[in-house]
Amino acid sequence: MAFRQLGKYKHTIGYGISLAILLFILKWLQFRFVIIDHALEIYIGAIAVIFTALGIWLALKLARPKIETVVVEKEVYITPANDFATNDEELARLGLSKRELEVLQLIAEGLSNQEIAARLYVSLNTIKTHSSRIFEKLDVKRRTQAIEKAKRLNLIP
Amino acid sequence: MAFRQLGKYKHTIGYGISLAILLFILKWLQFRFVIIDHALEIYIGAIAVIFTALGIWLALKLARPKIETVVVEKEVYITPANDFATNDEELARLGLSKRELEVLQLIAEGLSNQEIAARLYVSLNTIKTHSSRIFEKLDVKRRTQAIEKAKRLNLIP
DNA sequence: ATACCGTTCATGCTTTCGGGTGATTTTTGC
DNA sequence: GCAAAAATCACCCGAAAGCATGAACGGTAT
Numbered sequence: 001m002a003f004r005q006l007g008k009y010k011h012t013i014g015y016g017i018s019l020a021i022l023l024f025i026l027k028w029l030q031f032r033f034v035i036i037d038h039a040l041e042i043y044i045g046a047i048a049v050i051f052t053a054l055g056i057w058l059a060l061k062l063a064r065p066k067i068e069t070v071v072v073e074k075e076v077y078i079t080p081a082n083d084f085a086t087n088d089e090e091l092a093r094l095g096l097s098k099r100e101l102e103v104l105q106l107i108a109e110g111l112s113n114q115e116i117a118a119r120l121y122v123s124l125n126t127i128k129t130h131s132s133r134i135f136e137k138l139d140v141k142r143r144t145q146a147i148e149k150a151k152r153l154n155l156i157p
Numbered sequence: 158m159a160f161r162q163l164g165k166y167k168h169t170i171g172y173g174i175s176l177a178i179l180l181f182i183l184k185w186l187q188f189r190f191v192i193i194d195h196a197l198e199i200y201i202g203a204i205a206v207i208f209t210a211l212g213i214w215l216a217l218k219l220a221r222p223k224i225e226t227v228v229v230e231k232e233v234y235i236t237p238a239n240d241f242a243t244n245d246e247e248l249a250r251l252g253l254s255k256r257e258l259e260v261l262q263l264i265a266e267g268l269s270n271q272e273i274a275a276r277l278y279v280s281l282n283t284i285k286t287h288s289s290r291i292f293e294k295l296d297v298k299r300r301t302q303a304i305e306k307a308k309r310l311n312l313i314p
Numbered sequence: 315a316t317a318c319c320g321t322t323c324a325t326g327c328t329t330t331c332g333g334g335t336g337a338t339t340t341t342t343g344c
Numbered sequence: 345g346c347a348a349a350a351a352t353c354a355c356c357c358g359a360a361a362g363c364a365t366g367a368a369c370g371g372t373a374t
Contacts, residue, residue, distance in 0.1 A: 047204050047208070049208075051204070051206075051208040052208045052211055055208065055211060055213040055214075056213070070227065070228050070229065071229050072228055072229065097319090097320060097321085098320095099320075099321065100320095107301060108301070108305065109301075109305060110297070110299065110301045110302030110303075110304070110305045110306075111301075112298075112299065112360070112361090113360075113361070113362095114360085122321085122322065122323085123322075123323060123324085124323095125322080125323050125324060125325090126321075126322050126323065128361080128362070128363090129321085129322075129323080130321090130322095131361080131362075132362070132363070132364095135362085140267070141269075141362090142267065142269065142330085142361080142362080143301060143361080143362095144264060144265070144266075144267045144268075144300060144301065144304065145267030146267075147265075147267070147301065147304060148265065148266060148267045149267075254349090254350060254351085255350095256350075256351065257350095269330070269331090270330075270331070270332095271330085279351085279352065279353085280352075280353055280354085281353095282352080282353050282354060282355085283351075283352050283353060285331080285332070285333090286351085286352075286353080287351085287352095288331085288332070289332065289333070289334090292332080292333095298332090299331080299332080299360085300331080300332090315374105316373105316374085317372100317373085317374085318371100318372085318373085318374105319370105319371085319372085319373105320369105320370090320371085320372105321368100321369085321370085321371105322367100322368080322369080322370105323366100323367080323368080323369105324365100324366080324367080324368105325364100325365085325366090326363100326364085326365090327362100327363080327364085328361100328362080328363075328364100329360100329361080329362070329363090330359100330360080330361070330362085331358105331359080331360065331361075332357105332358090332359075332360085333356105333357090333358085333359095334355100334356085334357090334358105335354100335355085335356090336353100336354085336355090337352100337353080337354080338351100338352080338353075338354105339350100339351080339352070339353095340349100340350080340351070340352090341348100341349080341350070341351085342347100342348085342349070342350085343346105343347095343348085343349095344345105344346090344347090344348100
């Protein structure tokens, strides 16, 4: 709108009005009193000072602030907690069967052989057999070594 | 020195000189030609414009540029791969001693009690004692459970 | 029909682990 | 200096794990 645009030239208008007023005052004084010629310098000096001030004021108002962008790096730690992916390649290479992997996981969870047997509805002997096979394929001597190696090789989470 | 100080008011001096010169020119023109009265406004207008410009120039020179700082946060994702940090809080809470933690770590590495004893230059009985104390404090029944819990609680890597 | 693999199960035996009990020595904190 | 905690060690014993050997069954490929 016309009013909106007006706001944009606010300072320019202010400047123009100041000038007009000053000229009017000067004209008025000229007609009211006989101005002595050597007083002209005084008026001009006053005008110069006033409009210099006005110019300064304008400059400060119109000057665009210099925008400086500061990038702050914020460190975000990613915990790959739920992002485990079985190393299928290694699994295939070692030749662990699905059942064997299942038993291995339960071993790593801290279950005893008897507890694993109960969990999988098989006999203790079956679990012992699977354990032996697992140790063989992983080339380890005991369950703790099997756990350590399986985690290292990303066979279990 | 006097010359050094002078540099500081460089612009002020320039402004003063401009004013003096202008007055001189005006005076000179006044004496050379009979100035028509209605032309006074023109001169004053010119003066106003010139000194406004001068003011603007002064402001830009003297005024410090306004700097507006915008802070942008950039997220940098860091995977703490080799950055295991022992959960000291949990350690203190559970009351595990330095030796006990040491033994726990070796258990998790897959060493047998006898092997740990040899590693730490102590007897098998000592390791068995430490194990029992560890299981007690972690409230677990066997080494595999101790390993699982210690890793979960970030007591060991 | 045969061979192979995975799964399950059994038995006997050995080794390792884990609990209980007790003691001594060293270190730490007040 | 003293009390408490930590570290170390011993012995006894049952539980659990691990090894060796063997067998049966079902599914799949040749």
